[in-house]
Amino acid sequence: MKQLRVEADHPYTVHIGAGAFGLFANEYRPLLDAADRIVVIADEQVAELHLQYLLDFLKEWDVRVLTVPSGEAAKSVETFMACHSFLLSENCSRNSLLMAFGGGATGDVAGFVASTFMRGIPFIQLPTTILAHDSAVGGKTAINHELGKNMIGTFYQPKAVLYDSKLLETLPPGEVRSGMAEVIKHAFISNGTWLEELLAIRDFKDMAREELNQHLEKGIAVKAAIVEEDEFEGGVRKYLNFGHTLAHALEGHLGYGNITHGEAVVLGMSYALLLSEHEKLDDYIRWAHENGYPLHIVKDIRFDALLPYMKKDKKSSQGILNFVLLKQTGMPFVEKVEEQRARSAYEKLILQIEEVI
Ligand SMILES: NC(=O)c1ccc[n+]([C@@H]2O[C@H](COP(=O)([O-])OP(=O)(O)OC[C@H]3O[C@@H](n4cnc5c(N)ncnc54)[C@H](O)[C@@H]3O)[C@@H](O)[C@H]2O)c1
Numbered sequence: 001m002k003q004l005r006v007e008a009d010h011p012y013t014v015h016i017g018a019g020a021f022g023l024f025a026n027e028y029r030p031l032l033d034a035a036d037r038i039v040v041i042a043d044e045q046v047a048e049l050h051l052q053y054l055l056d057f058l059k060e061w062d063v064r065v066l067t068v069p070s071g072e073a074a075k076s077v078e079t080f081m082a083c084h085s086f087l088l089s090e091n092c093s094r095n096s097l098l099m100a101f102g103g104g105a106t107g108d109v110a111g112f113v114a115s116t117f118m119r120g121i122p123f124i125q126l127p128t129t130i131l132a133h134d135s136a137v138g139g140k141t142a143i144n145h146e147l148g149k150n151m152i153g154t155f156y157q158p159k160a161v162l163y164d165s166k167l168l169e170t171l172p173p174g175e176v177r178s179g180m181a182e183v184i185k186h187a188f189i190s191n192g193t194w195l196e197e198l199l200a201i202r203d204f205k206d207m208a209r210e211e212l213n214q215h216l217e218k219g220i221a222v223k224a225a226i227v228e229e230d231e232f233e234g235g236v237r238k239y240l241n242f243g244h245t246l247a248h249a250l251e252g253h254l255g256y257g258n259i260t261h262g263e264a265v266v267l268g269m270s271y272a273l274l275l276s277e278h279e280k281l282d283d284y285i286r287w288a289h290e291n292g293y294p295l296h297i298v299k300d301i302r303f304d305a306l307l308p309y310m311k312k313d314k315k316s317s318q319g320i321l322n323f324v325l326l327k328q329t330g331m332p333f334v335e336k337v338e339e340q341r342a343r344s345a346y347e348k349l350i351l352q353i354e355e356v357i
């Protein structure tokens with residue numbers, strides 16, 4: 001089992017490897033024993049597949065479980081309120097402990113609930129997707145608003161992240177693809193050699209489990225280092241938003257859940273690479289196409305439909321667009337981009353994608 005410390009304001013450890021839940025009865029016993037209630041908020045699909053596995057590790061404690069809608073649908077006011085109602089009906093208090101069991105969507109909403117229930121109770125992230133190597137670390141929590149992705153949320157660090165990689169074996173191919181988007185993002189903003197390795201992958205099915213684990217560990221290390229330097233996103237944390245200005249606009253425009261976050265980020269990164277005039281753009285578009293990312297969708301989406309979302313992006317101010325771009329791989333920076341430049345780059349992107357698909 002690997003572990004990585006995140007030295008945030010409230011430091012914690014990310015444990016990665018099969019059997020990570022065994023730590024409940026060891027390192028985390030004092031935390032669990034101190035809780036007057038333990039509540040697991042679980043993605044309903046994940047619960048069907050893996051809840052019994054989790055509960056077997058929690059046999060010693062009286063655990064209550066609430067299942068929430070699978071995936072992005074959970075990041076809603078309704079689910080947020082349902083979680084609070086459940087905690088209240090179970091007589092939870094400030095001494096209760098919450099666990100988020102699922103992918104990034106479950107982690108985001110459960111983290112938000114933890115940060116707001118009685119103004120904050122401890123929580124543990126139990127991520128079950130590849131993408132969640134990103135979402136479970138760093139303390140961003142959120143639900144969506146019709147007008148913009150993740151618009152309602154907090155910065156609130158978990159007490160621990162227990163990432164049992166065995167659970168990833170049941171991920172459908174589309175979710176593997178989606179999760180690898182954030183791995184590629186971490187490579188783009190940090191390390192050219194690693195990026196080359198990733199761009200050589202033509203089918204994620206060919207990745208051995210050990211190879212995948214190594215990519216996840218590298219991704220978590222990149223994320224943790226940035227979060228340690230700038231937990232509340234005053235500066236360098238913005239680099240973790242590489243590809244996200246367009247991505248969040250696509251998710252908002254298409255309707256949350258109609259494109260996965262990772263698919264949207266892959267498109268968003270192609271746009272950011274084009275704006276960066278990055279030499280890898282063509283290779284990257286080909287790689288994305290061969291790995292089945294739905295690049296074609298932008299052909300039917302006008303720039304004007306996306307612009308209002310991009311103007312509300314959290315890196316923007318007064319409608320001025322700020323993008324994370326790359327001087328070169330591993331050298332991100334934030335740049336103001338005029339509307340006209342953003343528009344013509346988008347049109348050019350569609351042409352480049354059409355050439356490849
Ligand atoms: N907080 C952050 O820093 C951060 C970072 C990146 C992404 N996010 C957010 O994370 C969300 C995306 O997360 P995600 O990609 O993990 O998707 P997700 O949580 O929406 O889950 C995707 C699907 O995979 C299923 N699933 C989950 N684990 C499974 C397993 N082990 N086996 C089989 N099926 C499984 C779920 O039921 C769901 O249908 C987005 O809302 C995004 O905004 C947050």
Ligand SMILES: O=C(O)C(=O)C[C@@H](O)[C@H](O)[C@H](O)COP(=O)(O)O
Nearest residue numbers: 134138140149150237240241244314
């Ligand atoms: O941790 C961060 O910071 C990130 O930006 C990671 C992103 O992958 C993630 O999608 C995040 O939720 C986006 O945050 P937002 O502030 O743009 O909503």
Ligand SMILES: [Zn+2]
Nearest residue numbers: 182244261265
């Ligand atoms: Zn993301």
